[in-house]
Amino acid sequence: MRNLFQKISNIMGPQKGSKNDAKKRLKFLLIHDQVDLTPGQLDNMKSEIMEVIGKYLEIDHEGVEFNLNRADGTVALISNVPVRRVTGARA
Amino acid sequence: MAECIVITSGKGGVGKTTTSANLAAGLALTGKTVCVIDADIGLRNLDVILGLENRIVYDLVQVIEGNCRLKQALISDKRVKGLRLLPAAQTRDKNAVTPDDMRRLIKDLKETHDYVIIDCPAGIEQGFRNSIAGADRAIIVTTPEVSAIRDADRIIGLCEANELPEPDLIINRYRAGMVQRGDMMNREDILEILAIPLLGIVPDHEDIVISANRGQPVVFDDDSVVGAAFRRIADRVQGIEHEIPSFESDPGFWSVFKRWMGLEAAVGGI
Numbered sequence: 001m002r003n004l005f006q007k008i009s010n011i012m013g014p015q016k017g018s019k020n021d022a023k024k025r026l027k028f029l030l031i032h033d034q035v036d037l038t039p040g041q042l043d044n045m046k047s048e049i050m051e052v053i054g055k056y057l058e059i060d061h062e063g064v065e066f067n068l069n070r071a072d073g074t075v076a077l078i079s080n081v082p083v084r085r086v087t088g089a090r091a
Numbered sequence: 092m093a094e095c096i097v098i099t100s101g102k103g104g105v106g107k108t109t110t111s112a113n114l115a116a117g118l119a120l121t122g123k124t125v126c127v128i129d130a131d132i133g134l135r136n137l138d139v140i141l142g143l144e145n146r147i148v149y150d151l152v153q154v155i156e157g158n159c160r161l162k163q164a165l166i167s168d169k170r171v172k173g174l175r176l177l178p179a180a181q182t183r184d185k186n187a188v189t190p191d192d193m194r195r196l197i198k199d200l201k202e203t204h205d206y207v208i209i210d211c212p213a214g215i216e217q218g219f220r221n222s223i224a225g226a227d228r229a230i231i232v233t234t235p236e237v238s239a240i241r242d243a244d245r246i247i248g249l250c251e252a253n254e255l256p257e258p259d260l261i262i263n264r265y266r267a268g269m270v271q272r273g274d275m276m277n278r279e280d281i282l283e284i285l286a287i288p289l290l291g292i293v294p295d296h297e298d299i300v301i302s303a304n305r306g307q308p309v310v311f312d313d314d315s316v317v318g319a320a321f322r323r324i325a326d327r328v329q330g331i332e333h334e335i336p337s338f339e340s341d342p343g344f345w346s347v348f349k350r351w352m353g354l355e356a357a358v359g360g361i
Contacts, residue, residue, distance in 0.1 A: 033245070
Protein backbone atom coordinates (compact mmCIF):
# COMPACT_ATOMS: atom_id res chain seq x y z
CA MET A 1 0.00 0.00 0.00
CA ARG A 2 2.89 2.28 0.71
CA ASN A 3 4.01 1.50 -2.81
CA LEU A 4 0.67 2.66 -4.17
CA PHE A 5 0.83 5.83 -2.09
CA GLN A 6 4.29 6.55 -3.42
CA LYS A 7 3.07 6.12 -6.97
CA ILE A 8 0.19 8.53 -6.41
CA SER A 9 2.56 11.10 -4.96
CA ASN A 10 4.88 10.51 -7.90
CA ILE A 11 2.10 11.36 -10.29
CA MET A 12 0.98 14.37 -8.30
CA GLY A 13 4.46 15.77 -7.79
CA PRO A 14 7.07 16.41 -10.44
CA GLN A 15 8.42 13.19 -11.95
CA LYS A 16 12.02 12.88 -10.83
CA GLY A 17 14.03 10.03 -12.31
CA SER A 18 17.73 9.54 -11.85
CA LYS A 19 18.29 10.68 -15.43
CA ASN A 20 17.93 14.27 -14.28
CA ASP A 21 20.84 13.75 -11.90
CA ALA A 22 22.85 12.21 -14.73
CA LYS A 23 22.14 15.14 -17.03
CA LYS A 24 22.93 17.74 -14.40
CA ARG A 25 26.22 16.09 -13.44
CA LEU A 26 27.16 15.62 -17.07
CA LYS A 27 26.56 19.26 -17.99
CA PHE A 28 28.61 20.41 -15.03
CA LEU A 29 31.42 17.99 -15.94
CA LEU A 30 31.57 19.03 -19.57
CA ILE A 31 31.72 22.72 -18.74
CA HIS A 32 34.55 22.16 -16.31
CA ASP A 33 36.38 19.76 -18.69
CA GLN A 34 36.34 22.54 -21.24
CA VAL A 35 37.03 25.57 -19.06
CA ASP A 36 39.63 23.86 -16.89
CA LEU A 37 39.16 26.20 -13.88
CA THR A 38 38.62 25.05 -10.33
CA PRO A 39 35.48 26.20 -8.50
CA GLY A 40 37.80 28.34 -6.33
CA GLN A 41 39.25 30.10 -9.37
CA LEU A 42 35.75 30.70 -10.70
CA ASP A 43 34.76 32.27 -7.37
CA ASN A 44 37.81 34.51 -7.48
CA MET A 45 37.00 35.59 -11.03
CA LYS A 46 33.45 36.39 -9.98
CA SER A 47 34.50 38.57 -7.05
CA GLU A 48 37.13 40.39 -9.12
CA ILE A 49 34.61 41.13 -11.88
CA MET A 50 32.04 42.33 -9.34
CA GLU A 51 34.69 44.55 -7.74
CA VAL A 52 35.32 46.26 -11.08
CA ILE A 53 31.62 46.72 -11.80
CA GLY A 54 31.17 47.96 -8.22
CA LYS A 55 33.51 50.90 -8.92
CA TYR A 56 30.98 52.33 -11.33
CA LEU A 57 27.62 50.87 -10.32
CA GLU A 58 25.94 49.96 -7.08
CA ILE A 59 25.19 46.26 -7.41
CA ASP A 60 22.46 44.28 -5.71
CA HIS A 61 24.83 41.47 -4.63
CA GLU A 62 21.98 39.21 -3.54
CA GLY A 63 20.57 39.11 -7.05
CA VAL A 64 23.80 38.45 -8.97
CA GLU A 65 23.71 35.43 -11.28
CA PHE A 66 27.02 34.12 -12.55
CA ASN A 67 26.94 30.89 -14.53
CA LEU A 68 28.90 28.98 -17.12
CA ASN A 69 26.55 27.57 -19.72
CA ARG A 70 27.11 25.29 -22.65
CA ALA A 71 25.31 25.24 -25.95
CA ASP A 72 26.39 23.57 -29.19
CA GLY A 73 29.76 22.65 -27.80
CA THR A 74 30.83 26.14 -26.74
CA VAL A 75 30.89 27.49 -23.23
CA ALA A 76 29.50 30.94 -22.42
CA LEU A 77 29.80 32.88 -19.22
CA ILE A 78 26.38 34.31 -18.55
CA SER A 79 25.94 36.81 -15.79
CA ASN A 80 23.02 38.92 -14.70
CA VAL A 81 23.98 41.81 -12.42
CA PRO A 82 21.08 43.86 -11.01
CA VAL A 83 22.05 47.51 -10.54
CA ARG A 84 20.60 49.62 -7.71
CA ARG A 85 21.92 52.94 -8.96
CA VAL A 86 24.80 54.48 -10.80
CA THR A 87 27.42 55.61 -8.27
CA GLY A 88 30.26 56.93 -10.42
CA ALA A 89 28.16 59.09 -12.73
CA ARG A 90 28.53 62.84 -12.53
CA ALA A 91 25.38 64.79 -12.08
CA MET B 92 34.13 6.72 -54.40
CA ALA B 93 35.35 4.62 -51.50
CA GLU B 94 34.98 5.89 -47.97
CA CYS B 95 36.87 5.14 -44.76
CA ILE B 96 34.87 5.36 -41.52
CA VAL B 97 36.37 5.08 -38.05
CA ILE B 98 34.23 3.73 -35.20
CA THR B 99 35.38 5.38 -31.99
CA SER B 100 34.17 6.29 -28.48
CA GLY B 101 36.94 7.23 -26.09
CA LYS B 102 35.56 5.01 -23.34
CA GLY B 103 36.04 1.26 -23.51
CA GLY B 104 33.24 -1.28 -23.39
CA VAL B 105 30.54 0.81 -25.05
CA GLY B 106 30.27 -1.41 -28.12
CA LYS B 107 32.75 -0.17 -30.73
CA THR B 108 33.74 -3.66 -31.85
CA THR B 109 30.16 -4.94 -31.99
CA THR B 110 29.18 -1.82 -33.96
CA SER B 111 32.15 -2.17 -36.34
CA ALA B 112 31.37 -5.83 -37.01
CA ASN B 113 27.66 -5.27 -37.57
CA LEU B 114 28.05 -2.10 -39.60
CA ALA B 115 30.61 -3.79 -41.87
CA ALA B 116 28.46 -6.92 -42.25
CA GLY B 117 25.35 -4.77 -42.72
CA LEU B 118 27.02 -2.79 -45.52
CA ALA B 119 28.11 -6.07 -47.16
CA LEU B 120 24.49 -7.30 -46.97
CA THR B 121 23.49 -4.33 -49.13
CA GLY B 122 25.94 -5.49 -51.80
CA LYS B 123 28.92 -3.29 -50.95
CA THR B 124 32.48 -4.51 -50.67
CA VAL B 125 33.75 -3.77 -47.18
CA CYS B 126 37.03 -4.21 -45.37
CA VAL B 127 36.88 -3.95 -41.58
CA ILE B 128 40.19 -3.32 -39.80
CA ASP B 129 40.84 -4.23 -36.19
CA ALA B 130 43.07 -1.36 -35.05
CA ASP B 131 43.22 -2.56 -31.45
CA ILE B 132 46.73 -3.98 -31.71
CA GLY B 133 47.63 -6.28 -28.85
CA LEU B 134 44.00 -6.78 -27.79
CA ARG B 135 42.28 -8.09 -30.87
CA ASN B 136 38.59 -8.94 -30.55
CA LEU B 137 36.89 -8.13 -33.82
CA ASP B 138 37.85 -11.55 -35.25
CA VAL B 139 35.98 -13.21 -32.37
CA ILE B 140 32.86 -11.06 -32.73
CA LEU B 141 32.82 -11.89 -36.45
CA GLY B 142 33.51 -15.59 -35.77
CA LEU B 143 36.62 -15.55 -37.98
CA GLU B 144 39.24 -16.19 -35.29
CA ASN B 145 40.19 -19.63 -36.65
CA ARG B 146 41.07 -18.31 -40.07
CA ILE B 147 43.74 -15.76 -39.17
CA VAL B 148 47.11 -16.33 -40.83
CA TYR B 149 48.61 -12.85 -41.13
CA ASP B 150 47.79 -9.56 -39.41
CA LEU B 151 47.89 -5.77 -39.78
CA VAL B 152 51.42 -5.38 -38.40
CA GLN B 153 52.80 -8.07 -40.74
CA VAL B 154 51.26 -6.24 -43.69
CA ILE B 155 52.76 -2.93 -42.58
CA GLU B 156 56.19 -4.44 -41.97
CA GLY B 157 56.10 -6.06 -45.40
CA ASN B 158 56.12 -9.65 -44.14
CA CYS B 159 53.12 -10.55 -46.27
CA ARG B 160 51.04 -9.01 -49.02
CA LEU B 161 47.88 -7.14 -48.07
CA LYS B 162 45.71 -9.63 -49.98
CA GLN B 163 47.15 -12.54 -48.02
CA ALA B 164 46.14 -11.00 -44.70
CA LEU B 165 42.51 -10.27 -45.64
CA ILE B 166 40.02 -12.88 -44.45
CA SER B 167 36.93 -13.20 -46.64
CA ASP B 168 33.71 -13.89 -44.76
CA LYS B 169 31.93 -16.91 -46.25
CA ARG B 170 28.45 -15.91 -45.01
CA VAL B 171 28.17 -12.72 -47.03
CA LYS B 172 29.85 -11.67 -50.23
CA GLY B 173 32.19 -8.69 -50.10
CA LEU B 174 33.05 -8.67 -46.37
CA ARG B 175 36.72 -8.87 -45.41
CA LEU B 176 38.56 -8.62 -42.10
CA LEU B 177 42.07 -7.33 -41.57
CA PRO B 178 42.89 -8.63 -38.08
CA ALA B 179 45.06 -6.89 -35.49
CA ALA B 180 48.30 -8.40 -34.22
CA GLN B 181 47.86 -10.01 -30.83
CA THR B 182 51.49 -10.10 -29.70
CA ARG B 183 52.61 -6.59 -30.65
CA ASP B 184 51.71 -3.15 -29.31
CA LYS B 185 50.26 0.01 -30.78
CA ASN B 186 53.66 1.58 -31.41
CA ALA B 187 54.35 -0.98 -34.15
CA VAL B 188 52.12 1.16 -36.42
CA THR B 189 52.25 4.87 -37.29
CA PRO B 190 49.53 7.18 -38.67
CA ASP B 191 51.42 7.29 -42.01
CA ASP B 192 51.38 3.47 -42.21
CA MET B 193 47.61 3.55 -41.72
CA ARG B 194 47.13 6.23 -44.39
CA ARG B 195 49.05 4.16 -46.94
CA LEU B 196 47.19 0.97 -46.00
CA ILE B 197 43.76 2.60 -46.25
CA LYS B 198 44.62 4.19 -49.58
CA ASP B 199 45.37 0.70 -50.94
CA LEU B 200 42.23 -0.83 -49.44
CA LYS B 201 40.01 1.92 -50.87
CA GLU B 202 41.05 0.90 -54.37
CA THR B 203 39.38 -2.48 -53.98
CA HIS B 204 36.56 -1.77 -51.49
CA ASP B 205 33.54 0.54 -51.27
CA TYR B 206 33.95 0.98 -47.51
CA VAL B 207 36.85 0.63 -45.09
CA ILE B 208 35.64 0.43 -41.46
CA ILE B 209 38.16 0.92 -38.64
CA ASP B 210 37.49 -0.48 -35.19
CA CYS B 211 39.34 2.04 -33.01
CA PRO B 212 40.75 1.02 -29.61
CA ALA B 213 39.60 2.78 -26.42
CA GLY B 214 41.56 5.81 -25.28
CA ILE B 215 42.98 8.85 -27.02
CA GLU B 216 46.62 7.83 -27.43
CA GLN B 217 48.60 6.21 -30.25
CA GLY B 218 45.89 3.66 -31.15
CA PHE B 219 43.33 6.44 -31.55
CA ARG B 220 45.71 8.58 -33.61
CA ASN B 221 46.47 5.61 -35.88
CA SER B 222 42.78 4.87 -36.29
CA ILE B 223 41.68 8.35 -37.29
CA ALA B 224 44.70 9.02 -39.54
CA GLY B 225 43.26 7.62 -42.75
CA ALA B 226 39.56 8.12 -41.97
CA ASP B 227 37.24 10.30 -44.04
CA ARG B 228 34.61 10.46 -41.29
CA ALA B 229 33.94 9.18 -37.78
CA ILE B 230 31.04 7.46 -36.05
CA ILE B 231 30.98 7.87 -32.30
CA VAL B 232 29.44 5.13 -30.19
CA THR B 233 28.13 6.04 -26.76
CA THR B 234 25.83 4.59 -24.13
CA PRO B 235 23.31 6.64 -22.12
CA GLU B 236 25.72 7.04 -19.21
CA VAL B 237 27.53 10.06 -17.80
CA SER B 238 31.05 8.64 -18.27
CA ALA B 239 30.49 7.43 -21.85
CA ILE B 240 28.93 10.73 -22.93
CA ARG B 241 31.69 12.72 -21.30
CA ASP B 242 34.29 10.75 -23.26
CA ALA B 243 32.23 11.03 -26.45
CA ASP B 244 32.29 14.81 -26.04
CA ARG B 245 36.07 14.72 -25.74
CA ILE B 246 36.34 12.60 -28.90
CA ILE B 247 34.08 14.99 -30.83
CA GLY B 248 36.54 17.77 -29.94
CA LEU B 249 39.51 15.63 -31.05
CA CYS B 250 37.82 14.79 -34.37
CA GLU B 251 37.36 18.50 -34.98
CA ALA B 252 40.97 19.24 -34.00
CA ASN B 253 42.10 16.58 -36.52
CA GLU B 254 40.01 18.16 -39.27
CA LEU B 255 37.54 15.33 -39.66
CA PRO B 256 34.01 16.37 -40.66
CA GLU B 257 31.34 16.48 -37.94
CA PRO B 258 30.96 12.91 -36.65
CA ASP B 259 27.70 10.95 -36.41
CA LEU B 260 26.40 9.35 -33.23
CA ILE B 261 25.18 5.86 -32.39
CA ILE B 262 23.50 5.43 -29.01
CA ASN B 263 24.11 1.87 -27.85
CA ARG B 264 22.65 -0.17 -24.95
CA TYR B 265 19.46 1.88 -24.97
CA ARG B 266 16.85 0.63 -22.50
CA ALA B 267 13.46 2.02 -23.41
CA GLY B 268 11.89 0.78 -20.18
CA MET B 269 14.36 2.75 -18.09
CA VAL B 270 13.98 5.79 -20.34
CA GLN B 271 10.22 5.66 -19.85
CA ARG B 272 10.67 5.54 -16.08
CA GLY B 273 13.01 8.55 -16.25
CA ASP B 274 16.00 6.50 -15.11
CA MET B 275 17.99 6.76 -18.32
CA MET B 276 18.80 9.72 -20.53
CA ASN B 277 16.77 9.67 -23.74
CA ARG B 278 17.85 10.61 -27.24
CA GLU B 279 16.90 14.29 -26.81
CA ASP B 280 18.90 14.54 -23.59
CA ILE B 281 21.98 13.05 -25.25
CA LEU B 282 21.68 15.05 -28.48
CA GLU B 283 21.18 18.27 -26.51
CA ILE B 284 24.56 17.66 -24.88
CA LEU B 285 26.60 16.22 -27.76
CA ALA B 286 24.95 18.23 -30.56
CA ILE B 287 25.95 15.95 -33.47
CA PRO B 288 23.65 14.12 -35.93
CA LEU B 289 22.12 10.83 -34.74
CA LEU B 290 22.77 7.83 -36.96
CA GLY B 291 20.93 5.22 -34.93
CA ILE B 292 19.86 3.80 -31.59
CA VAL B 293 20.74 0.20 -30.68
CA PRO B 294 18.66 -1.35 -27.91
CA ASP B 295 20.29 -3.24 -25.05
CA HIS B 296 19.21 -6.77 -25.84
CA GLU B 297 20.25 -10.34 -25.07
CA ASP B 298 20.60 -11.03 -28.80
CA ILE B 299 23.94 -9.18 -28.62
CA VAL B 300 25.32 -11.61 -26.06
CA ILE B 301 23.98 -14.63 -27.94
CA SER B 302 25.43 -13.47 -31.26
CA ALA B 303 28.79 -12.76 -29.61
CA ASN B 304 28.76 -16.26 -28.08
CA ARG B 305 28.23 -17.76 -31.52
CA GLY B 306 30.48 -15.47 -33.52
CA GLN B 307 27.50 -14.68 -35.72
CA PRO B 308 26.93 -10.91 -36.13
CA VAL B 309 23.37 -10.05 -35.09
CA VAL B 310 22.85 -8.06 -38.31
CA PHE B 311 22.52 -11.45 -40.09
CA ASP B 312 19.51 -12.31 -37.87
CA ASP B 313 16.37 -11.24 -39.76
CA ASP B 314 14.15 -11.64 -36.69
CA SER B 315 16.23 -9.62 -34.23
CA VAL B 316 15.30 -6.04 -33.31
CA VAL B 317 19.01 -5.36 -32.78
CA GLY B 318 19.81 -6.82 -36.18
CA ALA B 319 17.17 -4.52 -37.68
CA ALA B 320 18.70 -1.53 -35.87
CA PHE B 321 22.10 -2.29 -37.41
CA ARG B 322 20.57 -2.83 -40.87
CA ARG B 323 18.98 0.63 -40.62
CA ILE B 324 22.33 2.10 -39.53
CA ALA B 325 24.06 0.46 -42.54
CA ASP B 326 21.46 2.11 -44.78
CA ARG B 327 21.75 5.51 -43.13
CA VAL B 328 25.54 5.44 -43.49
CA GLN B 329 24.90 5.27 -47.25
CA GLY B 330 22.46 8.17 -47.07
CA ILE B 331 19.28 6.08 -47.22
CA GLU B 332 16.82 7.69 -44.81
CA HIS B 333 15.07 5.70 -42.07
CA GLU B 334 13.06 6.74 -39.07
CA ILE B 335 15.04 6.04 -35.89
CA PRO B 336 12.70 4.28 -33.46
CA SER B 337 13.14 4.74 -29.71
CA PHE B 338 11.87 1.23 -28.94
CA GLU B 339 9.29 2.60 -26.50
CA SER B 340 6.50 0.11 -26.03
CA ASP B 341 2.88 1.12 -25.77
CA PRO B 342 1.87 -1.29 -23.04
CA GLY B 343 -1.88 -0.73 -23.19
CA PHE B 344 -4.21 0.55 -20.51
CA TRP B 345 -4.73 -2.56 -18.36
CA SER B 346 -1.11 -3.48 -18.23
CA VAL B 347 -0.22 0.05 -17.15
CA PHE B 348 -3.03 0.03 -14.56
CA LYS B 349 -1.99 -3.32 -13.13
CA ARG B 350 1.64 -2.33 -13.00
CA TRP B 351 0.66 0.93 -11.38
CA MET B 352 -1.27 -0.93 -8.72
CA GLY B 353 1.73 -3.14 -8.12
CA LEU B 354 -0.12 -6.24 -9.31
CA GLU B 355 2.34 -6.94 -12.06
CA ALA B 356 6.07 -6.64 -11.82
CA ALA B 357 7.44 -3.92 -14.00
CA VAL B 358 9.25 -5.53 -16.89
CA GLY B 359 12.65 -4.23 -17.86
CA GLY B 360 11.92 -4.56 -21.53
CA ILE B 361 14.24 -3.01 -24.03
